[in-house]
Amino acid sequence: MTSPTASATAAIHYRVAVSDLHAHRFEVTLTVPAPEASQTLSLPVWIPGSYLVREFSRHVGVVTARQGQREVPVRQVSKNTWAFDCAGRGALVVSYPVYAFDTSVRAAFLNAQRGFFNPTSLCLRVHGKESLPHRIEIAGLPKGWDIGTAMRAVEGASQQFESADYDELADHPFELGPFWRGEFVAEGVPHEFIVSGALPILDGERLLRDAQRICEAQIAFWHCHKSRPPMDRYVFLLNCVDDGYGGLEHRASTALIASRRDLPRLGQNEVSDGYVKLLGLISHEYFHTWNVKRLRPDVFERYDYEQENYTELLWFFEGFTSYYDDLFLVRSGLIDEARYLKLIAQTFTQVLGAPGRKHQSVARSSFEAWTKYYRQDENTPNAVVSYYAKGAMVALALDLTLRGAEKTASLDELMRGLWKESGGGPVSEAQILRKLTDLGGELAAQSLSTWVHGTDDLPLPQLLERMGVRWGHDKPTLAQRLGLRVSESDGAITVKQVLLDSAALAAGLSAGDELIACNGWRVRKLEDLPLMLDQQDPQHLTLLVARDQRMLTLTLALPTQEGAARPVCLGLLDKAPARAQSLRRAWLGG
Template sequence: MEISFEVSFSEPNAHYVDVKMNISGISSDSVDVKMPVWAPGSYLVREFAKNVEQFSVKGAGQSSVSFRKVNKNTWRVATAGAKAIEVFYKVYAFEISVRTSFVDASHAFLSPTGVFMYVDGMLQLPSVVTVHPHHAWTKVSTGLEPVKGKAFTYYASDFDVLFDSPIEVGNQDIFEFTAAGVKHEVAMYGGGNYDKAKLSADMAKIVESQMSIFQHMPNKRYVFIVHNFQSGGGGLEHLNSTVLGASRDAYNTDKGYKGFLGLVAHEYFHLWNVKRLRPAALGPFDYSTENYTTDLWISEGFTAYYDNLILRRTNVYSPEAYLNVLSSDIETVSNQPGAGVQPVAESSFDAWIKYYRPNENSKNTGISYYNKGAVLGMILDLEIINATKGAKGLDDVLKAMYDEYFLKQNRGFTSEEFKRMAEKVGGISLDNFYSKYVHKAAPIDFQVHLDHAGLVLVDEYAGLNTPSLGLTASSKDGKLSVVSVTRAGTAWTDGISVNDEIIAINGNRINDQAGIDRLIANKKVGDRVDVLLSRDGLVRTLSVTLKKEIKGKFRIEAAKDASTQQFAVRKKWLNL
């Protein structure tokens, strides 16, 4: 069987992609054509088939071929002996994100799992994609391999490659740089105040720094597709490329520029960690249902740890600036009540139903495998550096895993295999680490681990006895409504609920969150206050007892009496 696609844009202003799928070499009486339900790297069933319309099939001589839809994302075509068919359909593409397709008069971004269908059971087949740009467009950017002698035509060795190769079509601004012996294309859509020379130099440093960890470059070419919006963000990794969201006017600000470089570092690190060094569940993929793993804290969390660490190694961050960033990571985990409820392994497994569907209670019941995984990466790194007296670190664990399970065995790893390799490299037992921090939600004693590097975690709020109502509220249409309450806080304990309208506190009219904060600041822990609120149109007064604000504000500073060994660990870790 042979498969090819033609993609065109007859109505870009109406946000449509026109797809023609050619299937030849058919030997069965029917063919099931399926649309994926999710995009690898974004662990949520997104039901891409919902955007498909005007599905039709033609055979020889353009005769109509019968078909019927047999489930949400499968069309069964009755070939009736035909050896070749043409499948036609349109995809509505009008969702701006790095994981969904978007088409308008200015450009088309094709996220392949939401555009290209596949023949059931035939994911291993190669395919050819020909793009017919709208007449106003002149460029195509993709990591797919170009077919020589054919304009805008590309080859994918199988559907895993096709589905992992986004396509940008339009008039994007393209520049290139070479790093680690590989040509890198940067395709900028949406304009922006970026400096090409500066970006090229800094992005090359990131590539070289990460290459020094794994010492193997799996690609001969790499493409950055960057969407610049008024306010943009996010990224999604791919085998041969990445898609980044950015704010077009933020490149000339310190925060905006470093934020963009951090995003580059994160998604490029996935070239190794996730796309090749991966949990067993993450490939080959089943595109019709969820693919479960308990190890996203390694795949995403460690990548989130390294994105900032790489900026330190390339001197984008000074040592002091990096420790400030790390303090914020610690603060995020420590201040989230759900960190003490949901183990990070469970957070990974439940990504499909929780991470992309947060609600008003999420912070009380869960923790992000990004945030928790990042601080666990830091802890593991420090533990190994300390145990080996600076000879080894987390770099060495990842490289050993990459060499063994990608280069040698070409398969995903199990949780136990990762643990064993980390123990082997570090010469330490990780039973306690996994028991407390991975499979349970025990509080993390960060000071124990930072002490290896002669660093002190300071809580600036320690010793304070600040009262808190334990809620956040937002003003809309003249009403101040509760949008979240904090587990075990005042509101949680005494019955103030999300969606309650706060009218007054102790007889004082309250109009915004700042008004709540000002009034509570004049009270003491243990004081009782009367909250006048409206719930479902019924006005009532709740008398509540103020509890202590439980959040901390952290900074990391050097110990004044650090030993030679502690300084050696710090030197290795912070690339001093």
């Protein structure tokens, strides 16, 4: 048995010091106990779960190195890679500062109120030594600050944490600061909730209760109370900001960001839309503990931190997770059926209102995530479909197809079956289709393949009707009628996006245009345009537009409501057949 001292000696060791709060700087000291004669170090260019090359190395300062008293020359060989010529058997000690001022969940942040980092932003990878144990020591914490992480604490070593290898190290974010901390147990697994930046009126006990219900429902879903979850402990790291939303999954934790206004407040029992959104985020990232962190694309069996890692399966790992996130809110009793139908109607509206769904499949969207979905611009709605949103629609269509068949099955069975067959490991599209064939027959597998590789709309109105759910449409907004997406600020209306085959495009409007006047009247809100109609010609609007300091006059033909993309509205069918009601109860009740 290896002694703690021997383990510490063999481990790759990082000392992460809080160096300068106001300059937002960490100081990292990396010790490689037994370096190669020619040792290479590199910093990842991306973080798993966020499919964009982010160039974290741009925040690394001057790198220096030594072996004992000997200064080791440092040679940078690429944007994120350094080489060191080592001598003898002495440990290589590398030092470098890292600028940390990214408030997202993907990188690193430090100021006088809090610190946060993902090791992929701070910890150079020691080539050839990735399989060794890796330790992180936190130093220089201000008085009153604490450490939050799911990484295993080193017994008998203050503020030190250890992982089995570099991949495990990379998968454990750290929260630093004077945060709020709460705990609960779900199906025998200790869970910790760390909240930074919350208002004093945070109802932490309610947050814990609601999160516990989600976690218990998901553990029961995957393991049916028969086997232990894959993590011994789980940590939620929530950063509260004035305006923000997002999350990033990890194997035993998640980093979350949300508006502090969306958190539950003492003395308030209602479930606001903002709180439902936060609960959906918690549910989404927790579901990833199984679906993407363990059950994952076969090409992700080992991550390549140096470049893009391509897969066509994000519709399954992100889209199907997006389907289950809100579904678990209704299954765990946090929202009712009507609230859930409203949420999925919003997803349908998002997808059906974007022309890009006719030009890109969700499989292609997955593959091109690195260059398209994660690099959105004014043309994104016309060229890209969200593998999150349409992937969730595909999951719903597949689930309802399986549930409505003569040989009743469900998407739940498919997910659990894949988990069991893969041993909670990598899977391919072929494996997914084979398992689906076993459950629902070849037709179900063919339908799924067509949906994910094609661009046709899904047969959801008919499938929902089998569950006793009515598909309808609400009145479109003026922006939807015109095919416009705008921002309104201080009385200025700026065009952000113009959709293909729209009245706005036919009129010649372009992203970046500012709408100044309509039919000779100053306009400050888009919805005010109909108030300025000319009764002699009510179907046309004369717009005064500012573009690149020039004033242009454009004529816009006002389309009818029937010809516009209209918001989807879902409701329960009156007097639905008994079979439909039974199927719906099984679907929403799990």
